[in-house]
Amino acid sequence: MKSVVLLLVVFAVEASAQCTCVNLLWAKCEGTPCKCYLPVQTPNRQLLDCTKLIPKCFLMKAEMAHIQGKRRLGGKPVETAIVDNDGIYDPDCTSTGQFRPKQCNNTEECWCVNSAGVRRSDKGSKDIQCEEVETYWIRLDLKHTTASHLNLTKIKTTIENVLQERYKLGKNLVKEVKYDEQANLMVVDIKKDIGDRTQDLSHMAYYLMKDVKGTTLFSNGSKLKFTTDGQNVSFEDIIIYYVDEKPPTFTMKSLTGGVIAVIVVVLLAVVCGLLVVYFVRKRERAMNKGQ
Ligand SMILES: *[C@@H]1O[C@H](CO)[C@@H](O)[C@H](O)[C@H]1NC(C)=O
Ligand SMILES: *[C@@H]1O[C@H](CO)[C@@H](O)[C@H](O)[C@H]1NC(C)=O
Ligand SMILES: *[C@@H]1O[C@H](CO)[C@@H](O)[C@H](O)[C@H]1NC(C)=O
Ligand SMILES: *[C@@H]1O[C@H](CO)[C@@H](O)[C@H](O)[C@H]1NC(C)=O
DSSP states (O other), rough: OOOHHHHHHHHHHHHHHOOOTEEEEEEEETTTTTTEEEEEEESSSSEETSSOOOOOOHHHHHHHHHHTSSOOSOSSSSSSOOOOOOOOOOOOBBTTOBOOEEEOTSSOOOBBTTTTTOOOOOBBBTOOOOOOOOOEEEEEEEEEESOOOOHHHHHHHHHHHHHHHHHOOGGGEEEEEEEEETTTTTEEEEEOOOOOSSOOOHHHHHHHHHHHHHHOOSTOOOOOOOTTTTOOOOOOEEEEEEEESOOOOOOHHHHHHHOOOOOOOOOOHHHHHHHHHHHEEEEHHHHHOOO
């Protein structure tokens, strides 16, 4: 009798363990057959296709809900503190997970984004006109922790393999890899043809960013492994540049002047963030004393 109960329990646990979304830790899954949904109420529950990477727009939506549920330490030490990117917002997604070109983050202030959801215009009013613009080129600046002498040819092969195995990115999209040994920096250019609407580069970039941050989105919790030339390399920082089919429309000269339409710079190492907070605090304290 006991063993029957035990068996049933084991069976139940196994059944529920199987109902997870491989590609999204935060997904809400239930039922047989197993169905998974975004853990937020868009107007309707959003069913997910867990056999593929989840579109970035859905991921951001889920993350906003995730963040808003918690009161976190850190964040802006003072209202005037700035970071080098817009941060995430609560995006307006189509039913297939594309970013709508106009985004307002539930406010009266709106702006235009590219297909990667990155702002490409000044912020404006609710009537701002936005067109659909595709991001066709993504550059990853990957800074790794110290390692001895890596071989560029081997790095390129490893990158292609890792991106394909972990994020299902076709090897033909990895157009160029450069390596700056002094700076511990790998530069990876991922490009698709202009006009190609069959694949979206922003999803894999988002998954990779999360992996480098150490907060993987995969529900098995597996960490990003990068073994090249017999060495385990780990990354401490990533900067992602997005290049669109049309240049962005910022009015600031410094931005439109560039050759490349570089739009956003993401993610400082946590340590850097803490240092900034530390220095700002210190200055605040010094200023308070002064007064
Ligand atoms: C969007 O709104 C949230 C608060 O609801 C805020 O924390 C976040 O910084 C906003 N993002 C942008 C890009 O405006
Ligand atoms: C780097 O690796 C490639 C392929 O394994 C090899 O042909 C090449 O000689 C290596 N280069 C150096 C400088 O070790
Ligand atoms: C976890 O899932 C990822 C993405 O599907 C996969 O690449 C990796 O091999 C899995 N790891 C394990 C230990 O199952
Ligand atoms: C690299 O990591 C794997 C485990 O992920 C370990 O078995 C292996 O010994 C490591 N190699 C080196 C050179 O540190």
